[in-house]
Amino acid sequence: MKATINNTEFDVEKSDDGLTYMVNNKLIDADIQPLGNNTFHILWHNKGYRAEVMTIDHTEKMVTMKINNQQLEVKLSDRFDVLLHEMGLDKLVTKKVLDIKAPMPGLVVKVLVEKGMQVNEGDSLLILEAMKMENIIKAASTATVTSVNIKPGQKVEKGELLIGLS
Numbered sequence: 001m002k003a004t005i006n007n008t009e010f011d012v013e014k015s016d017d018g019l020t021y022m023v024n025n026k027l028i029d030a031d032i033q034p035l036g037n038n039t040f041h042i043l044w045h046n047k048g049y050r051a052e053v054m055t056i057d058h059t060e061k062m063v064t065m066k067i068n069n070q071q072l073e074v075k076l077s078d079r080f081d082v083l084l085h086e087m088g089l090d091k092l093v094t095k096k097v098l099d100i101k102a103p104m105p106g107l108v109v110k111v112l113v114e115k116g117m118q119v120n121e122g123d124s125l126l127i128l129e130a131m132k133m134e135n136i137i138k139a140a141s142t143a144t145v146t147s148v149n150i151k152p153g154q155k156v157e158k159g160e161l162l163i164g165l166s
Helices: 079-086
Strands: 002-005 008-014 021-023 026-028 031-036 039-044 047-057 062-067 070-077 099-101 106-111 124-130 133-138 143-148 161-165
Touching (some): 070 079, 124 161
Antiparallel strands (some): 002 008, 002 070, 021 026, 031 039, 039 047, 047 062, 099 161, 106 124, 124 133, 143 161
16 A cells, blocks of 8 residues: 655555554554544654544545644555556546445535536535544536535435435
């Protein structure tokens, strides 16, 4: 797997013990303790760090987080993303998603579109809170909003139709 943090790329893999990770072929021996509310304490090389996960965008495989109040954007690429990139096919992939369904159960925090709006690939459509984390759901392609089936404060189940696109 590859992780790109603020435009710097790293190779990441689980080590043989399954509990630690290798980054660029170096063992990362850090003590990570959850503090709750998407916040963690990290002890690494005798220094303490506070990490907070701000948002997760599952469509773009992007995580926004703060470490000691410094904001970082982490883009993850699995082995298939890497293979497509190496073959030069990552730019050829087209996505046409006509319905936006809930990727997980959660609470609709904010709806950012309305029926009839034109959206472009990457435009934010709604914010869904799940497990105390805000997830920005974005458009996978250029489309027109044909229906908005949710409103702020509404609870949704995984797979429930949220927004129709054409």
